[in-house]
Amino acid sequence: MDRMPSWIRQHVAALRALLVLTAVTGIIYPLLTTGVAQALFNNKANGSPIEKDGKTVGSAIIGQSFGDADGNPVKKYFQSRPSAAGDGYDPTSTAASNLGPEDVLDTLPVPGAKDEEGNPDEGKQSLLTQVCARSKAVGELEGVSGARPFCTSDGVGAVLKVFPDRAVSVNQACPATPFIATYQGLKVECGKPGEDYAAGRTVPVRGSASTPAVPADAVTASASGLDPHISVAYAELQAPRVAKERGLALDKVKTLINENTTGRALGFMGEPAVNVLELNLALDRR
Structure with a gap:
């Protein structure tokens, strides 16, 4: 090695560093972190899936649509907030509209x-x-x-x-x-x-409309487009429709809303929110 030209020794050292760093950061570290995540946070590490009748129906941390094949809301379900991710609620295209x-x-x-593609x-x-x-x-x-x-x-x-x-x-x-x-x-x-x-x-032009009856989260998408929660106000707005469609007492539906409402993070950050998928599954179990 001592007889090798300096430029060859430099290349060999660089190759060694590449191999060592590839093994550490590309193999050992991912395996270590994956193992720790699976051991300590198995459900969250796997995407917080939610099952119904033995089948995965969604995730507790990813929003989804509760509409029919034509995109119309299914009236017996609470509706999520709008999504700008792909064609809507697409985890592979999470994004905001970037409109201000x-x-x-x-x-x-x-x-x-x-248009340029020949579509109307x-x-x-x-x-x-x-x-x-x-x-x-x-x-x-x-x-x-x-x-x-x-x-x-x-x-x-x-x-x-x-x-x-x-x-x-x-x-x-x-x-x-x-x-x-x-x-x-x-x-x-x-x-x-x-x-x-x-x-x-x-x-x-502002017009004569005062305080809107429809909450802000019902008309705006989240930054990710995959928010699984809605505000308590939006859930309460939907409660009479859901109760009527399911033939349930309104008080029972509001009780389920309360049971599926999470508080502020650390007790002071953000606002209480309702997980839409978990609330809808709770309704189906009734």
Whole structure:
């Protein structure tokens, strides 16, 4: 070895380091941590699976849909919060929408137009319109008002583009009737798909809606898109529907909500939350 040129000795040393580090970090460490996890936290290490009649039906830490084949809510079940993970609740595509509070303008679909893949143009909903549409749908499902500030009655963002001689309700495609007839003396028009309104001043209109009956977690997705919990307020909003569909007393359903509610982390962090899957399974056992 002493007779080897220095550059060969350097390469041999690098190769040894590579082999040692590969064995330690790629084999020994993963086996050690996996063994400790399986020994001490077996259920959590395996994804906290929940079984029903001997079959795994979900995870206590991963949200899922409780809808039918067409995506419509199954009324006898409590519904999860919305998901932006893949096509919804996809653990392999966990992600948020990355849309923020300033995302209020829709891209209206142009009739007859197609996207780059040859599919019909579907446009793009802003975060505001997504929230408005979800609130309207939840309100209709639960029999309460789905109205929210900055939302129109037909479930899109109440946003104007204001020009010197006119105003346009840009999220309401023609021939829709604008949510207000005039704005500061200007006639309000419906939005024309494909028209460029960038030069106008963006004006969200709050409207007359006060405190929404539909909670915020019912209309917004979590950062992961896989949140297994909903707020106590959202669970209580759904309780009358579930009780009616199952022929149960409302008090019994509320008792199950309480039994499946977790407190604040460490007693002071966050808010109490209800695990939707565990609550629905508790209902099925009744």
